[in-house]
Amino acid sequence: MQHSGILAKRVDAVTNRTRLLTVARAVFAEAGLDLEMHDIASRAQLGVGTLYRHFGSREELLRAIVTQTAEDALAQMRLAIQPCAGDPQVTLQAFVAAGLRVQQQYQPIFAVIRDPRLTKLFDPAYGEAMRAQFLATAREVVERGIQAGRFRENLDYDVAAATIMGSFTGIFDLLSNNCPLDELEQRLTHLLWTMLAR
Amino acid sequence: MQHSGILAKRVDAVTNRTRLLTVARAVFAEAGLDLEMHDIASRAQLGVGTLYRHFGSREELLRAIVTQTAEDALAQMRLAIQPCAGDPQVTLQAFVAAGLRVQQQYQPIFAVIRDPRLTKLFDPAYGEAMRAQFLATAREVVERGIQAGRFRENLDYDVAAATIMGSFTGIFDLLSNNCPLDELEQRLTHLLWTMLAR
Numbered sequence: 508m509q510h511s512g513i514l515a516k517r518v519d520a521v522t523n524r525t526r527l528l529t530v531a532r533a534v535f536a537e538a539g540l541d542l543e544m545h546d547i548a549s550r551a552q553l554g555v556g557t558l559y560r561h562f563g564s565r566e567e568l569l570r571a572i573v574t575q576t577a578e579d580a581l582a583q584m585r586l587a588i589q590p591c592a593g594d595p596q597v598t599l600q601a602f603v604a605a606g607l608r609v610q611q612q613y614q615p616i617f618a619v620i621r622d623p624r625l626t627k628l629f630d631p632a633y634g635e636a637m638r639a640q641f642l643a644t645a646r647e648v649v650e651r652g653i654q655a656g657r658f659r660e661n662l663d664y665d666v667a668a669a670t671i672m673g674s675f676t677g678i679f680d681l682l683s684n685n686c687p688l689d690e691l692e693q694r695l696t697h698l699l700w701t702m703l704a705r
Numbered sequence: 706m707q708h709s710g711i712l713a714k715r716v717d718a719v720t721n722r723t724r725l726l727t728v729a730r731a732v733f734a735e736a737g738l739d740l741e742m743h744d745i746a747s748r749a750q751l752g753v754g755t756l757y758r759h760f761g762s763r764e765e766l767l768r769a770i771v772t773q774t775a776e777d778a779l780a781q782m783r784l785a786i787q788p789c790a791g792d793p794q795v796t797l798q799a800f801v802a803a804g805l806r807v808q809q810q811y812q813p814i815f816a817v818i819r820d821p822r823l824t825k826l827f828d829p830a831y832g833e834a835m836r837a838q839f840l841a842t843a844r845e846v847v848e849r850g851i852q853a854g855r856f857r858e859n860l861d862y863d864v865a866a867a868t869i870m871g872s873f874t875g876i877f878d879l880l881s882n883n884c885p886l887d888e889l890e891q892r893l894t895h896l897l898w899t900m901l902a903r
Binding site for chain 2: 536537538539540541615617618619621622623624635638641642659661662663665666667668669670671672673674675676677678680681682684691694695697698699701702703
């Protein structure tokens with residue numbers, strides 16, 4: 508009985524943390540760095556004490572929001588290309604779909620993620636490591652296409668990978684107001700395939 | 706004498722406005738939306754009254770910073786491709802150089818330009834019009850290449866233009882910490898040329 512009581516408490520703690528972080532991300536998307544701890548606690552229908560128990564300070568909460576967003580975005584993009592190891596065209600399509608979906612999902616957070624007041628809460632090495640991992644994921648798409656003999660051989664891997672990553676931002680910023688996302692996904696996949704294929 | 710006195714005052718007013726805006730952009734790049742009117746006036750060695758005479762409120766000053774940055778970035782990119790009307794390769798190179806230079810110059814401002822608290826100070830039509838003009842400038846690079854018979858004919862103009870614009874962000878974000886900008890300019894120009902050329 509005692510054990511199940513402890514377990515229940517642990518489950519509650521995990522649930523509360525998840526709930527608080529979900530609410531915090533929504534508040535952050537509206538208020539940016541001005542988010543208020545009281546506001547988050549009350550929207551999550553939990554006490555401010557509980558919020559501070561999970562995240563010791565406003566800064567710690569901001570760090571958790573950024574970390575979770577960046578790592579979830581990376582995980583989605585990695586997962587998208589996992590099952591497509593065989594076919595470079597399917598891999599490219601899945602990667603484009605994930606890249607645009609992540610832009611849509613996290614646009615309000617990406618809009619403020621480079622704010623100097625936010626980046627100074629992190630060791631610069633963390634940002635550098637995250638950027639390297641996004642780049643490596645896009646590189647994998649390029650490398651697989653070359654290894655399978657479907658992409659041009661003489662591609663500059665890093666520049667091609669960074670261009671693909673940038674295309675998600677460019678397409679989402681400049682075209683998503685006037686064109687549905689699934690159509691943009693088709694058009695971008697087609698363009699990149701045409702340009703990368705040998 | 707009276708006339709030249711008025712003229713001198715006008716020249717002073719223009720100089721002060723320019724000076725205030727230059728300082729305000731530097732402060733904005735450090736402090737983001739938390740910039741303080743007092744801080745700007747004192748760094749510009751002018752009174753707060755002068756600052757308010759030129760920019761009626763903090764919001765008006767923020768609008769002026771964003772407007773001037775976006776319009777200057779656009780002007781630089783347009784100007785870069787102006788004299789190269791003849792040769793698509795020279796045009797592409799000049800456009801890439803301007804695109805990366807603008808990223809470097811305005812990176813701290815671009816980092817917060819999409820902050821929801823900032824975008825709500827603008828009519829959404831303004832943002833839409835600016836995006837359309839950036840897109841149109843990149844489209845011109847693509848169209849000239851196609852018209853000159855140097856680029857593939859079947860390119861999706863808008864998606865290619867948005868991808869080129871996005872490549873500047875992607876390259877700057879992901880690679881500029883580890884590679885000099887002029888080298889990235891060469892590598893990106895080469896990649897885009899290879900991918901766009903017929």
